[in-house]
Amino acid sequence: LALEKDLREGLERGQMAIRLQPQVDQAGTVVGAEVLLRWEHPERGLVSPADFVPLAESTGLILPLGKWVLKEACATLRRWAHDPILSRLSLSVNVSARQFHESDFDSQVLEILAATGANPCRLKLELTESLLAHDIGDIIAKMARLKERGVRLSLDDFGTGYSSLGYLQRLPLNELKIDRMFVRDVLSNPNDANIARIILSLAHNLGLSVIAEGVETAGQRDFLQANGCRFYQGYLFGRPVPVAAFEDGLRRRS
Numbered sequence: 378l379a380l381e382k383d384l385r386e387g388l389e390r391g392q393m394a395i396r397l398q399p400q401v402d403q404a405g406t407v408v409g410a411e412v413l414l415r416w417e418h419p420e421r422g423l424v425s426p427a428d429f430v431p432l433a434e435s436t437g438l439i440l441p442l443g444k445w446v447l448k449e450a451c452a453t454l455r456r457w458a459h460d461p462i463l464s465r466l467s468l469s470v471n472v473s474a475r476q477f478h479e480s481d482f483d484s485q486v487l488e489i490l491a492a493t494g495a496n497p498c499r500l501k502l503e504l505t506e507s508l509l510a511h512d513i514g515d516i517i518a519k520m521a522r523l524k525e526r527g528v529r530l531s532l533d534d535f536g537t538g539y540s541s542l543g544y545l546q547r548l549p550l551n552e553l554k555i556d557r558m559f560v561r562d563v564l565s566n567p568n569d570a571n572i573a574r575i576i577l578s579l580a581h582n583l584g585l586s587v588i589a590e591g592v593e594t595a596g597q598r599d600f601l602q603a604n605g606c607r608f609y610q611g612y613l614f615g616r617p618v619p620v621a622a623f624e625d626g627l628r629r630r631s
């Protein structure tokens with residue numbers, strides 16, 4: 378497969394890059410960022426992970442790729458550690474199911490944290506619901522080991538998958554992330570509005586914080602805020618940008 382070979386070479390030749398998209402609190406203060414992978418292909422241009430993560434998953438390339446993203450994120454956190462503004466931020470890294478189910482995934486993360494010297498409390502892992510369709514005891518053990526060391530855990534794309542409410546209670550999570558599918562029409566579609574409200578009340582009953590993604594308008598933000606949402610991500614607050622641009626933006630803001 379041409380794309381597979383290209384992707385393997387792309388990783389080896391340094392064509393991977395990360396973008397950071399701000400995550401804000403109710404006051405609009407940036408509290409962190411989601412790390413979004415990009416492939417800067419010499420001919421294809423900027424390729425979205427939506428177009429290569431599925432291939433990377435099926436070929437196993439997601440394992441070195443996922444490690445690379447984690448290293449970049451942790452190296453960035455380490456670089457920020459003594460900055461008065463940036464040291465307060467967290468970075469959220471997407472973890473694919475195949476990556477999480479590697480038998481030593483938890484050890485890999487802890488090793489990267491140790492090697493880079495990043496503060497584990499500043500690292501958040503975004504796990505997808507689909508990842509839960511496995512031996513739940515094993516999943517909980519891995520999550521617990523990471524959480525014990527201070528790593529924060531978020532359940533991404535919440536509401537789109539099959540997570541049973543029974544499991545949800547047992548998972549050592551810190552945060553639920555409301556999928557942008559429900560945020561998009563939250564003001565016009567009563568069904569989506571209800572789902573958003575249910576997720577917020579469920580999360581708060583479980584003692585979890587909630588971040589809404591895909592927030593594009595002040596109206597969406599206001600609705601979510603009125604229903605108890607405290608953290609937001611979306612074009613209203615900022616697009617995914619290169620790390621240097623993200624840092625410059627924050628220095629200008631404060």
Ligand code: G
Pocket residue numbers: 412413414425426427430443446471472473617
């Ligand atoms: O940024 P963008 O909208 O193009 O991302 C498309 C999809 O790719 C999203 O579902 C996002 O979660 C996923 N994605 C972005 N970066 C990573 C990454 O580093 N690892 C994995 N597994 N998925 C990622």
Ligand code: G
Pocket residue numbers: 398413471533534557590591592593610611612613617
């Ligand atoms: O699956 P995941 O939640 O990780 O996907 C994150 C993706 O959502 C990123 O690729 C990012 O580019 C995209 N995204 C972020 N903010 C917005 C937004 O406000 N609107 C839309 N349509 N997409 C967004």
Ligand code: MN
Pocket residue numbers: 411471503533
């Ligand atoms: Mn995500």
Ligand code: NA
Pocket residue numbers: 533534535554556557590
């Ligand atoms: Na999502």
